Amino acid sequence: MQQSVSDLVLRARQLEREALEHLAQRIALADVIGQLIHALQHERGATSIYLASGGERFASVRQEAAQAIGPITATLQALCGAQQVPANGASAQMLSLMAWVLLDLDMLEELRPQMAQRTLTAHDAVAAFSRVIAGLVELTFEVADTHLHPDISRLLVGFFHLVQGKEAAGQERAVGAQLFASGSCSEAQQLRITHLIDAQERSLQVFEEFAEPPLRAQWQHSQLTPQLVLLERLRRTLCTARHGGPLEQSLSEAWFEVCSERITGLWQLQEALVQCLRQTCARLIAVAEQDLLDSEGLLRRLRDNPPPHTHAVQRFFDPTVRPGTAPVLPLRGEATQDQGTGMEASTVSGLMELVHTQSERLAGMELELDTARRAMQERKVIERAKGALMSRLGLSEEVAYRALQKASMDHNRRLVDVAHATLSLPDCFFQTPTSNAPVAR
Structure with a gap:
């Protein structure tokens, strides 16, 4: 029996180490996805000015940005191909998202000649880029969806919200660039700008809460720069302009530059956070490998850390304590009948979850x-x-x-x-x- 227990504990620790190694691969994948998002954001902003100005501005910038996409896309394709190996543990949802993203990148490539020839509107171009990036952001979430360790989970929460906040900043740059370059403002675009500012503040506030102290300090320092003051001034110009009224077209370059500086700062934070994830993952792998050499220590820790539910059961049978509600685990998929409907409990749970999710979405749309x-x-x-x-x-x-x-x-x-x-x-x-x-x- 003792040998059997030792084998189980060692195998559990081996699986944990393997999961950490898979996570390290996913962090590398998330890093490349982040690089591609950053490059696409730059191309989107430049293309927005190029098309809205009738091809008078940012022609070379747009072309250089488009050329930078190819090598990063090739790297992403190789990493996505590696995830098909069953041993890497990719989920069906992750593989489906990878396929969709690669397909949409091909469709974007087909649109680039139309952008170069200015047969596509600035608005449609921004929407096309944003659609591809939205898929990449969702893939980032799927790649980062893990609950291995509190330290990792905390960093991943900060990472994902930083990615979301940066994309909202990128969309703001593209929409604002389109408005300034076209020389005209509209109510719908003003609302988009306002929505995007609000989305940035919410996402980056969560990032700040979950970031490590050095990154939090770096972020707070970036909030006191002269560039942010100029950005606020240009935002005010956009948000307070009369609907249909004129905008100074020459401000498009100042807008693009100041927004790009902000996005570059967010990118530097993202790169630092990825590095922090790599280091944390490497440290946990080293600890797991060391534990595998100490089977006696693993058994001792197993005895000292029983499953949480056993504590509740032990308290329930404690003769010195008045017993409360019987401790029962809320198991999903439990094949018991619900007394009110006769349906299985798992079915009721699933339906209630769906209704709750749909209600939240409807409420969010009404409040937008x-x-x-x-x-x-x-x-x-x-x-x-x-x-x-x-x-x-x-x-x-x-x-x-x-x-x-x-x-x-x-x-x-x-x-x-x-x-x-x-x-x-x-x-x-x-x-x-x-x-x-x-x-x-």
Whole structure:
């Protein structure tokens, strides 16, 4: 019996090590997917300006960006091919997503001549690129969907939200570039910009919560740069322009540059996070290999760490404690009958899950427009507060915005709440006290 237990424990640890090795392969795959997304985002932004300007701007930039896609796509194809080996443990969903992504990349290649000849609109080009990238983002999620270790899981949550936030920033760059290059604004595009700003803030807030301290500090520092102030100014130009009104076309290049700097910063964070994932995975593999050399230690840990459900059962039969509800595991797929419907419990559970998911999606669709409008109103409040600081204290726009940001981080409050508080202060609060004026205590 002792030998049989040892064999089982060792085999369990071997499987854990193999799972970590598969994860290391997936991290490499996620890294290449990230590189391809980054390259496609660059091509999308340049193509948007090229088409919206009638081919007058960014022709060479678009062409160079398109040429950079080929080698990365070839690497992705090779890695996807390796995932077909059963030993690598790829799921059916992952393989299906890989097939869809490769197919859509081929379709995008067929569209590039139309982009070069300007027979495709800027809007349709942005939509085509965004569709391909959406598939790659979903594939990233499938690749990163693992629950091996808390350290890995935490990093993967941060990684996926960083990827999502970066893609929202990339879409914002493309839509804004299209508007500036075309010289005209529309309500639908303004709402898209607002939606994308809101999506970035939500995704990057989750990333910040799950990021390691050095990456969190790097991200927070990037929020106080002059480039972000310029980005806010250009965002305000887009979001407050009259519908159908003119936009200064020459701003398209400034917009592309400042958005690209922000996206490059997010890319650097993503690369650093991938490196952190690689190091964590390597450390866990080394620990697993060391454990395999210590069979006695594995058995000892097995005895000291019984399954969680056994604790509940032990408490239930503890003679010193008043017994509560009988401890039962909520098993999925349990073939028991539901008393109300006569259906199997697993069927009821599956249906309830489906209804709940669909309800959440419908609620999200109903709230989308309200969220965008609320975000636009919040941005107007921030602009008013910034203007108040500029006029009351004689600050420049950049310094005023940094003051609001600093107060937001120092007091752990949303930027819009700080803006509301700033606007609620009376004018006398900002006046420099004279020798005859009483000093507030």
